[in-house]
Each structure stands twice: as C-alpha cells, then as structure tokens.
Amino acid sequence: MLVSKLFMPTQREIPSDAEIVSHQLMLRAGLMRKVASGIYSFLPVGYRAFRKVEAIVREEMDRAGAQELIMPAILPAEIYMSSGRWDKFGSEMFRLQDRSGRQFCLGPTHEEPFTEAVRDNVRSYRQLPVTLYQIQHKYRDEKRPRFGVMRAREFVMKDAYSFDADEAGLDISYKTMYEAYCRIFDRCGLDYILVDADSGAMGGSGSQEFMVKSAVGEDAIAFCPSCSYAANEEKAPCKATEAGEPKALLNVERIATPHVRTIDELMKYMKASSKDFVKTILYSADGKIIAAMVRGDREINETKLTNLLDAAELVLAGAADIERVTGAEVGFAGPARLKVDIPVYVDLEVATMTNFIVGANETDYHLININLLRDFRPTKIVDLRTIEPGDPCPVCGGPVETCRGIEVGHIFKLGTKYSDSLGCMFLDKAGQEKPMIMGSYGIGVGRTLAAVIEQHYDENGIIWPLAIAPYQAIVIPTNATDQTILAIADDIHSQLEKAGVEVLLDDRDERPGVKFKDADLIGIPLRITVGRKAAEGIVEYKERGTGIVSEMTANEAVAKILEMTKGIK
Numbered sequence: 001m002l003v004s005k006l007f008m009p010t011q012r013e014i015p016s017d018a019e020i021v022s023h024q025l026m027l028r029a030g031l032m033r034k035v036a037s038g039i040y041s042f043l044p045v046g047y048r049a050f051r052k053v054e055a056i057v058r059e060e061m062d063r064a065g066a067q068e069l070i071m072p073a074i075l076p077a078e079i080y081m082s083s084g085r086w087d088k089f090g091s092e093m094f095r096l097q098d099r100s101g102r103q104f105c106l107g108p109t110h111e112e113p114f115t116e117a118v119r120d121n122v123r124s125y126r127q128l129p130v131t132l133y134q135i136q137h138k139y140r141d142e143k144r145p146r147f148g149v150m151r152a153r154e155f156v157m158k159d160a161y162s163f164d165a166d167e168a169g170l171d172i173s174y175k176t177m178y179e180a181y182c183r184i185f186d187r188c189g190l191d192y193i194l195v196d197a198d199s200g201a202m203g204g205s206g207s208q209e210f211m212v213k214s215a216v217g218e219d220a221i222a223f224c225p226s227c228s229y230a231a232n233e234e235k236a237p238c239k240a241t242e243a244g245e246p247k248a249l250l251n252v253e254r255i256a257t258p259h260v261r262t263i264d265e266l267m268k269y270m271k272a273s274s275k276d277f278v279k280t281i282l283y284s285a286d287g288k289i290i291a292a293m294v295r296g297d298r299e300i301n302e303t304k305l306t307n308l309l310d311a312a313e314l315v316l317a318g319a320a321d322i323e324r325v326t327g328a329e330v331g332f333a334g335p336a337r338l339k340v341d342i343p344v345y346v347d348l349e350v351a352t353m354t355n356f357i358v359g360a361n362e363t364d365y366h367l368i369n370i371n372l373l374r375d376f377r378p379t380k381i382v383d384l385r386t387i388e389p390g391d392p393c394p395v396c397g398g399p400v401e402t403c404r405g406i407e408v409g410h411i412f413k414l415g416t417k418y419s420d421s422l423g424c425m426f427l428d429k430a431g432q433e434k435p436m437i438m439g440s441y442g443i444g445v446g447r448t449l450a451a452v453i454e455q456h457y458d459e460n461g462i463i464w465p466l467a468i469a470p471y472q473a474i475v476i477p478t479n480a481t482d483q484t485i486l487a488i489a490d491d492i493h494s495q496l497e498k499a500g501v502e503v504l505l506d507d508r509d510e511r512p513g514v515k516f517k518d519a520d521l522i523g524i525p526l527r528i529t530v531g532r533k534a535a536e537g538i539v540e541y542k543e544r545g546t547g548i549v550s551e552m553t554a555n556e557a558v559a560k561i562l563e564m565t566k567g568i569k
C-alpha cells in the first residue's frame with residue numbers, strides 16, 4: 001500500500017479535548033474521528049488495528065467452542081421489561097419509538113434477546129451446554145463519555161452467553177471463557193490482572209473483570225500483596241473493625257459552628273480529627289431521599305449503596321430536598337432530629353465509634369457526643385465505605401494496596417436470573433422442567449485497542465505489538481525522486497507484499513524526517529529505510545519497539561521481516 005494513497009489524516013497538534021495518551025494518539029495518528037460526544041468513526045488505518053483485535057477475539061471464541069451469530073441493535077422494550085431492566089438501566093439506555101409509538105431501545109447488552117432465542121429453541125438437556133456470541137455495536141448513554149473509544153456511547157462489544165443444565169456446567173463454561181479471555185489479552189500484548197467485580201445491573205452470583213493496569217484507568221483496584229486477592233474497589237468488602245475500649249457515653253451538646261462549610265474547616269474550628277466526625281450524606285435513590293453515614297475521613301461507596309437499595313439511579317440529593325429533610329442549609333445534615341423521617345444507613349465502622357460529631361440539622365450547628373442507638377436508630381448498619389490502602393484484606397487480613405485499571409473484559413456467573421424472569425427452561429434427564437444456568441461474558445473491542453496504546457507508546461507515538469499493528473512494516477525511501485533509491489524501495493515493498501506481509505511504501509515526496517515521524521506516530525513495528533547506501537545495496541532495518549537498528553542488504557532485510565512476521569496473522 002502506498003502512503004501517498006492512504007486516507008490517514010495525521011495531526012501535529014494534540015487535540016485539546018483529548019485527556020489521555022491513547023485518545024490523543026488515536027486522533028493524531030488519524031486512526032479515528034469524533035462525530036459527537038462519545039461517538040467515533042474508525043478511519044482506514046485505525047480500522048485495520050480494530051479488525052485485528054476483533055479477529056483475535058473471534059478466533060479465541062471459536063476455539064473455545066462458542067458460536068457466532070448477530071442480533072439486531074434495535075430491540076423492543078418488552079424484552080427488557082420482562083427482566084426488569086427497562087427501568088433498571090435508567091437514563092443510560094437509549095430509547096426510541098417507531099412511527100406507531102411502539103417503544104424500542106438500542107441494546108446496551110444482550111442478555112435478554114439471547115435468553116429468548118435459546119428459550120424458544122432449546123428444550124432438552126441434550127441440547128446443552130451452548131455458548132453463543134456476537135461482535136456488535138452497543139449503545140449506552142454514559143454519564144461521562146470521555147477518553148475517546150475508551151468510554152464511548154456507541155461501542156463494539158463481543159458479548160457471549162452460556163447456557164448450562166447445572167452449576168457444575170456453568171463452572172466449566174465460565175472457566176472456558178476465562179481461558180479464552182486470557183489468550184485474547186495475551187495475544188493483544190496487554191499486562192492485565194483479574195479482579196473480583198460488582199455484578200451491577202447484570203445481577204447474578206459472581207463476576208470478575210480483566211483489568212489493564214494503567215494510571216489513567218477509571219477503575220480503582222484493591223489488591224493484596226500477601227495473597228492473590230484482587231477486587232474492584234466498587235466491590236472490595238471492608239471488614240467490620242474492632243471496637244476500641246468501651247468509653248463512657250457523654251451528654252450530647254449543641255455547638256455553634258458558624259462560617260464552617262467543609263470538613264477541614266469544621267475540624268480546625270473544633271480542634272478535632274475527621275476520624276471523630278461522621279458525615280451524613282443525603283441521596284436520592286430513584287427519587288426517594290435516604291441518608292448514608294461514614295466516618296469523616298472515609299468515602300461512601302456508591303456501588304455498595306446502590307446495590308443495598310436496589311436502585312436504578314442514585315444521585316446526591318439536591319439542596320431543596322436537603323433543606324426540606326434537615327430543616328437546615330446544605331452542610332449540616334445529621335442523623336438525629338431530622339425534620340422528615342428518612343431511612344438512615346450507617347457504615348459498619350461507625351458502629352464502633354463513641355461520642356462522635358455530626359451535623360445538627362440546624363444551620364451553623366453541630367452536635368457532639370452522639371452515639372448510635374442512644375441518639376438515633378439507623379435503618380441498617382452495613383458495609384458502605386470504599387476500601388483504602390492499609391485496610392485489611394478480606395481474605396488474609398494483610399494490608400491491601402490500591403492501583404488503577406482499565407476494565408477491558410467482564411465475565412459473569414448469572415445463574416438463573418434471566419432464565420427465571422424470561423422462562424428459559426429445559427427438561428432434565430428425569431423429565432423435570434428446570435431453568436437454564438447462564439453466564440455472560442463481554443469484551444470492549446475499541447476499549448481494548450485503546451488500552452493497548454496506553455501500554456505501548458513513547459514520546460514519538462504508538463508502538464503496536466505486531467499482532468494488532470495496522471501494518472506490520474513500512475519501507476521508507478529517503479528521497480522519492482532518486483530513481484535508484486525508489487526502485488530498491490519499490491522492489492522490497494513488492495517482495496514483502498507478495499509474501500503476505502502488510503506493508504506500506506512511503507512514496508511521498510517529503511523530507512525523511514517527516515516520513516520517520518509519521519511512521520513512528522502511527523506505530524509501524526518494522527521499518528526498512530532505503531537511503532544513501534542504496535547504490536551499494538545496503539538498507540537500514542529498524543524495530544520500533546526495541547529500537548534495534550542495523551544495516552544489511554535488501555534481501556537480508558526482507559528475510560528479517562519475513563522471520564519477524566511469520567505466524568503473526
């Protein structure tokens with residue numbers, strides 16, 4: 001392929017709205033183009049890399065015995081209503097109506113239509129197990145689309161669904177998918193870890209995420225260096241802490257705290273530590289106001305809270321609701337003396353505290369020496385906070401550490417959640433009707449591609465692993481008007497092309513520096529430069545990743561590239 005003919009609009013400038021390296025490089029290298037927020041086109045060079053990831057996913061799914069099909073992206077509301085997810089997805093679901101007013105959505109994930117397809121066509125245990133998959137566009141109206149295709153609103157997902165006769169069968173199907181995922185991410189050249197995950201709107205009995213370690217990852221991972229425990233911070237349980245020595249309960253006092261608005265200001269003013277304070281945060285859970293309480297220096301884990309409340313949408317309560325419920329301005333909420341009776345959920349750790357400080361539900365006042373049960377009755381005492389470095393590992397008790405990760409894949413044991421609600425039954429050996437035991441398995445193709453870039457780049461651009469490089473090699477004649485140089489470059493290019501190597505020839509009449517810059521930016525792994533020594537039959541061979549450069553004959557360079565790319569496609 002000639003670079004002069006390539007539709008590859010590279011940019012020198014770093015696009016202003018691209019915050020992370022992969023997003024910047026994908027735009028600068030002309031791999032993709034933004035159409036709207038969270039909605040992108042892949043351009044030819046980017047699409048080649050994208051299709052390689054897709055091909056690896058497809059190969060490994062097929063190898064694992066999963067069968068590919070394709071479902072529509074536009075799906076009738078009823079399918080999602082019968083599982084309860086029409087409501088549960090909330091505003092993340094793109095919804096639309098046809099001309100006669102019938103409601104549809106753009107599929108955010110396809111458990112329901114797959115379950116229906118199997119329900120309507122599989123009757124007996126003899127037809128099980130079966131694992132089906134598709135590689136297809138998904139639609140989610142994400143709250144914060146960002147980072148290019150990393151968190152998009154339209155994105156391609158490989159989604160697979162397994163149907164088994166029993167739990168033991170599910171364990172096997174799950175393990176098979178797990179192994180396929182490991183091969184996929186290994187082949188993509190990713191450094192990843194497997195973590196326990198929250199099952200979210202998906203439901204089911206357990207799930208794990210494949211996380212690519214990266215400082216720009218949107219997920220936080222808690223892991224234990226002493227045992228193999230690793231979990232998404234959303235999920236990692238915090239153990240109940242031991243209560244200290246019992247202390248005498250002091251009398252509640254109402255303290256004036258004028259002009260303090262933040263916890264820091266309050267602590268300074270009261271000469272107390274944030275560990276003596278319990279913050280009371282008001283949320284609106286599907287429109288219902290509730291309070292959640294954690295120690296002043298802790299973070300409320302909104303995933304744990306959402307799951308506890310089984311809410312579709314959890315948002316911080318607005319000022320008007322806070323004022324109505326507490327009778328005070330924002331910033332003085334507390335659990336006692338509320339104007340309106342609302343459910344109050346208290347973190348486990350708070351249950352070990354005595355004589356703590358809370359908001360007084362009165363503007364410019366706090367209460368000190370508050371104690372659970374004596375001064376207020378919580379609705380529930382439960383694990384509500386986010387794990388932090390140094391907290392005990394839920395498995396071995398050792399101190400955990402945290403790091404950031406990009407979730408590229410997610411595997412779920414769904415159990416019978418969807419087969420029950422959608423009536424996906426089969427007859428077992430004894431002729432008894434039973435629900436199928438399901439699993440679901442997703443990989444974001446675009447996100448995986450972006451994650452590869454996050455782990456493979458330098459100051460000059462992308463460094464594609466050979467397995468997913470849009471082109472494996474590039475031949476650069478340093479002077480496209482020199483006939484000797486051009487003829488040798490052309491010959492190398494056609495030899496490689498004939499041998500099946502995906503190769504570019506930079507035939508543009510540009511300075512060599514410009515050509516090298518572009519080749520580096522788009523990340524072509526192998527390069528042959530035909531220059532000054534062309535007349536002597538000598539060319540330069542260079543590897544983008546290792547930086548290895550050496551001079552050799554044209555034939556040797558061709559042989560080297562054939563050796564490097566052997567077995568890659």
Ligand code: ATP
Nearest residue numbers: 149150151152155157407408409410442443444447
């Ligand atoms: P996240 O927590 O990042 O929103 P999720 O848990 O909602 O992800 P799943 O429903 O498990 O994601 O989807 C399976 C896979 O699809 C994810 O592992 C990820 O690779 C990909 N994916 C999910 N949401 C997006 C998105 N908005 N843009 C690109 N890829 C996505």
Ligand code: MG
Nearest residue numbers: 092140142200
């Ligand atoms: Mg999501």
